[in-house]
Amino acid sequence: MLHNEGTLDRALRIIVGLILLSLIFIGPKTMWGLVGLIPLATGLLGWCPLYQILGLKTCPMKK
Numbered sequence: 001m002l003h004n005e006g007t008l009d010r011a012l013r014i015i016v017g018l019i020l021l022s023l024i025f026i027g028p029k030t031m032w033g034l035v036g037l038i039p040l041a042t043g044l045l046g047w048c049p050l051y052q053i054l055g056l057k058t059c060p061m062k063k
Helices: 009-023 031-043 049-054
Strands: none
Touching: 009 031
């Protein structure tokens, strides 16, 4: 599986995922925080299935 996310993209996804997951424990305490698992997982893996479908890539090309 090739990476299709750049460093900044991955960092932002991880941060957003952790913030959304925190909604389970603090704030409104809703289960909607589980949505944070999606950006967290894609950020940690460096691969986004939606980017693959749309043909997008934020990862710099390797020479």
